Amino acid sequence: MTHDQQGLAMTGAGAVAARHYDRAIDHLLHFRAEVAGEADAALAESPGFPMGNVLAAYLRLLTTEAADARAARTAFLAFLRRADESRLDPRERAHVAAVRALLDGDLLTGAARLAELTVAYPRDVLALAAGHQLDFLTGDARMLRDRIGGALNAWHEDDPHYGRLLGMYAFGLEEAGHYDRSEEVGLRAVELDRRDVWGVHAVVHTYEMQGRFCDGLRYLDARMPDWSAGTFFNVHTWWHYCLYALEAGEEARVTAVHDAVMSGGRSCMELLDAAALLWRLHLEGSDQTDRWQALADAWQERVAEPFYAFNDMHAVMSYVGAGRFGAAERLIAGREAYALEPRPGVTNRDMTLRVGLPVCRAILAFGRGDHEAVVDLLYPLRHRVNSFGGSHAQRDAVQRTLLESALRAGRLDLARMLVSERINLRPCSPYNWLKQATLADAAGNHAAAATARTHAIHLSRTNASPNPHRRSTPTAPPTTSNRRAGEDAARESVGGGE
Template sequence: MTTDQHGLAMSGASAAAVRHYDQAIDELLHFRVEVDAETNAALTESPDFPMGNVLSAYLGLLTTEVEDARTARVRFGAFRRRIDETSLLPRERAHVAAVQALLDGDFLTCGRLLGEITVRHPRDALALAAGHQVDFFTGDARSLRDRIGGALSGWREDDRHFGHVLGMYAFGLEEAGHYDRSEQVGLRAVELNARDVWGIHAVVHTYEMQGRFGDGVRYLDARLPDWSAGTFFNIHNWWHYCLYALESGDVPRALAVYDSVLADGQSCMELLDAAALLWRLHLEGSGQPELDERWRALADAWPGRVSEPFYAFNDMHAVMAYVGAGRVGDAEKLIATREAYVLEPRPGVTNRDMTLRVGLPVCRAIVAFGRQDYPAVVDLLYPIRHRINEFGGSHAQRDAVQKTLLEAALRGGLQDVARVLVSERINVRPCSPYNWLKQAALADALGRDAEAATARLRAGDLVRDAARG
């Protein structure tokens, strides 16, 4: 019997395996690729080390990659057959149950079981990190906030990973709409650990949701060495950088970042960032000759990633890539497989419900947008616009769906719907140039020239004010 770096008892591990496990947790919290090597080293030292096997399974399951999940399922099943689970410590048995729920496709039960672990063991960094990701994948803002907030009292300022816990909490606060508090907590997290890329990411999200794109660019520029390399999360933070560029109207800058960083993405997470950026450009009418080659390369990267249903949020981005590349037939084939998938009863499989309630309507709407059937886009998206969170992602990521709905309403001449959507956006983020430009487009459609000119001037003023800081 031994303990990890946070004082939690563990069984079945040599001293060397524990050292590798502790380092793996540190690498995980830093989003560094070395987490895999350290986890494998721990299991080489002690193949039946329960928490090492649990960590390995989470790593395979939380990538949302079908092949990684398949490998994790085989390895974890072999581990369970080799051991006597009654000999495990209660916390270890609880983790095994949580992993098995995730292997079975039940994100919600996994999240609940991980929450029960942190009630008893608030210093279980793995339970917090895995649970935080499950909450992200299910779009549960309240749990993103309270899972971490409820554990904070179990940590001390001088704990090695206290800053990382604060970084997770900052992101939960942001997703739950507590922007002032999120910024405060996120900045403190990064003060404690300058290379906490999740904490940096939380601050960036806070600025995004408030329309503070100038502050966001300056924050990322000032910390470029801390987040732009040495982590498997750097592409996503570069994606946020591109969002700020688009908000300021700097399309060439966004495309330059795309070509130098996003275009080389390999994982589902990286591919969806690429699709999400190109789709925003597509919505704004960026010419096809300018984007064609980028769309083709991106569409070619998706088929193996979505060959079978696994995570509806990924499906949406694959459909974006197919539609952007003019491969509507491929998009329709993917949708057809998901339509067949949801017809089969799959008790407890979270992705089935995600696909049925949100994934399929969104994918169909993207295809309809590609066909310029804008009323169909509105018919599909308007009824579900307040529950799009159910298939995961962040507010910033899901805004691509909201922008698709708004653009379809404008192009389809559905002016009452467009008015509602623009009004909602401006009153939440009055400092967003994008929102004022859409107000101008609506005013143009209504023949209100003075109102359109005023809105465009407002957008221009916001861009200049942001540049001055």
């Protein structure tokens, strides 16, 4: 019997297959594309290797791509037909149970099975990583924090994957609102491994949640060679870079990064980031019609069937941005029919019914200028929008849509409350103060509006943060239109100024 690099027993694997498996896990934790090749190599060496088949299934099931899920089902069921499950050890049987649940579309049960597994095997890094991603896909902030936190004491700082666990834990801490602790843990994760892109991601989420956008730009600029290329996560980190630039009022920088890095994306993750960025510009009246057209084209195949409601929202954003209201209507009608069908245990069906459909309807209503409908649809679910996945930063697109429609519909009492919530959470966010100015203008208090607008301009220039000694001089973005060239350009921290 072989063992993985954490000392956990694995049946059915020769020594060479085990080495490929260990390398695949390392690539997985670093979000490197090489994970697929190493996983395939492990199975080529030992086709009946249970943990190799489990790893291959997770890699496909966690992409939120319907085609990948179908491929996972075909491959994993073929493995099960060949396998003698009675000969698997308890840990392997627990993984098989988790994969079965995911194949049935039951993300919550899959996540629960993995949580039970890590009680007995806290050093099973694949169970922790897969469970962490499931917590993200289902928007479970508590488990994003506690799944990793509950295992950490079984690890030691000299363990090869300890730093990556800290990166996961930092993200869970951030999503659960522990910003100081998240920053501390995330910085330590990246100190232990500078190429821990999930740790970098956790730190920039923490800065985003506190409105510390210049700290975020400074941090990403300083580490650009480590995160900006070479992984299947770099586009998402560039998206965070753009959120900071939006707060600084640098729309030209944002569109340059979009064109260099995000345009031409094909995976749901990449399309989602592009849509989420362009929608923020759309809410502020910025005409991005040409960029929306290409994005709408790319979404059509990806959302041809119901699979993940969070993706549906971003597809509808793209259709609305491109002026393709008919395409948005057809997607919504298809999801309405899907949600009416009995699908016991299918997590996405519940996500679609409870959150996905009302959000998609609201986005379409926004495109048509029916802002009263947007408010009526989004206000009742604003505190449970997490239940269809994503992060606080990603779901802020929904909250901003609600606020913008409240302002445009003249629902000033509601808008006042929403702006007050935002300012008191992130007082150094220029966006929040600009909305305060819009609200004051709508109420006829033009002096207060001018004061708020001036304060927003001041913040965009100085980014008053909890630590007044922290300042950033961000670099210029890549400016080429070619996506690969943009990634190459991003490796060089070319000069620029605030």
